[in-house]
Amino acid sequence: MKLRTTNNSVRLRLNKDDVETMRTQNCLCCTILFPGEIASYFSYSLIATDEPEISMNYLTNHLRIYAPTTVLSKWYAEEEVGFSSEIITSGGDSFKILVEKDFQCLSPRAEDESRMFPNPNKHC
Template sequence: MKLRVRGNSLRLRLSRSEVETFDQVGRVEEAVRFGPGAQLVYAIERATDGALSARLEGSLVTVSIPAGLADSWCRTDQVGLEADQPTGDGQTLRILIEKDFTCLKTRSGEDESDAFPNPHDHC
């Protein structure tokens, strides 16, 4: 799972196997390790209700996806989910969850064997 943070936006991209795991188990989690005892953990989880949302607890970022949205996204060709979450200070956090596609140009060191086929490959 890839995490991209830019300004007030949070984007997670999941590979095919991660989407399958999320569909079956209801949670996928990754960690960035900065050293002994120091890590940033990010996860997506299926929620029973509510809206697509994100929360930060200590060094854990969790994005919750309502079950209906999660099921539809995992089981169809739907590329992504998005939401704007008020932050309580007059700003919003943009949340995007996407299926990870292969790049149109090969990049050295990038393993894309588990990525979704890029729909633009067939133009």
């Protein structure tokens, strides 16, 4: 699962294996271990929930994004690319969340893309 952040937004991209793990285990977690004498890390998770809305929290170096099972069920279908939500922070700012399938690039590159989804724009 890839994570991209920028100015009050988070985007998660999941390959085929990641989506299958979500479908079967209802949770996917990744951890980044940083070098140094003191062990430090950052974790992020996508978690299925019975709650009706997409939500998130950040506690003890762990970003958790909660997605309703109803939203996830629709997303597992091949034609669904992703889902998103906008959350208003306690300070009144907007925070955007986007979760999407990770597609193969249109131009060749040196990265293994065998576990990525076929790009829907491949046959324009």
